[in-house]
Amino acid sequence: MDKNRAEDIFPEICDGLFSYDEKKYKEILENYFVDDAKLSHPLLNVEGTHNIFRVFRVWTSLNLQPPQIDEYPIFDVENAFIRVTQHFRPRILPFVHLSIPSVTILKFRKADNGLYYIVKQEDNWTLEGLIQSVPLINWWYDNVVRVVMGGLFTRVGSFLDTANVATYRLTENSHEAISHGQTKAKEYLGPFKDSYINPPLNKAQEIISDGLTKGQHFTYRARNAIWNAQEGVKNHLTKVTGGHSNLYINENDS
Incomplete structure (x- = not known):
């Protein structure tokens, strides 16, 4: 399926997918489904278009009335959502009729040829829809x-x-x-x-x-005492040498 023509093709896909016309249903499977496509249903899970077709045959032989499409798909390239009302009316008990609101999701995958094909169909029945389909239970x-x-x-x-x-x-x-x-x-x-x-x-x-x-204070007094002692030694050496001696005292040695 070309995504640019999705709006034109979808009505055809939906009409064939939910019809009880075996020829139309088979054409949809062959043209728009991959061979290993899957069908997920509240009552069963199958894989492969040949098995999906067999389920279709059994269901249509047991049930009298086909589903009703309430809203055509909303397509986002990879998924399509379709609102459907399923009619459960056994052929052997035609007076029993349950209308079950459901949502069918078609999942697409892009093939090598650039077209999109359906890889999975999911049929979902809501709890509220099931309850509402039974009159006494609904009340x-x-x-x-x-x-x-x-x-x-x-x-x-x-x-x-x-x-x-x-x-x-x-x-x-x-x-x-x-x-x-x-x-x-x-x-x-x-x-x-x-x-x-x-x-x-x-x-x-x-x-x-x-x-x-x-x-x-103690440090200051100690320094004064050392300085006085050094001056006294210098004066005494000066007197002894007559003032011509080169002897000296380095203050750092003290």
Whole structure:
């Protein structure tokens, strides 16, 4: 199938695919399906166009009414979605009639010749469609199951909402209690902190500062004593040598 002509070809494909005309159905399989195509159905899975054709023969021989196409495909190059109403009416019990809304998906693959061919057909029946196809079950489902479940979920949602509000309030109150306790603890521990922690720290700082000051004074006095001793030695040597001696004392040696 040429994707540029998809809109023109699809009505032909759908009419042949969902008709009970054996000749049309076989032509669709031969012209638009690959040989190893697959059919996926709520009741069975088969592979190969020859097996798909056999399923078609069995189904049409057992069922009286062909499907009805509700909406032609929406094609996105690789997939086509077709809304179909399946009619379940056994030939041996023609008065039994179930109309089942379904969706058929055709999956395409590009071949070497540039054309697209169907590699898989998926027939999907929804749970709601199956329930609605049975009159008594449909009434019970709409008027009992859905009503009861709707009320149940509404009540559960209301309970969860109430629980969330209560949890939020408890959390907010706990934060306030913790904050209040922290404030009280700070107020209680404040005097102890000032009385027992700050004085020792201040005293230690005073001792260290006083030690540094005394050390600086001691160093200054020691340097003065060394300098005076050096000057005394120089003067004595000058007197002994008559002022002509080259002897000297290096201050760095001290």
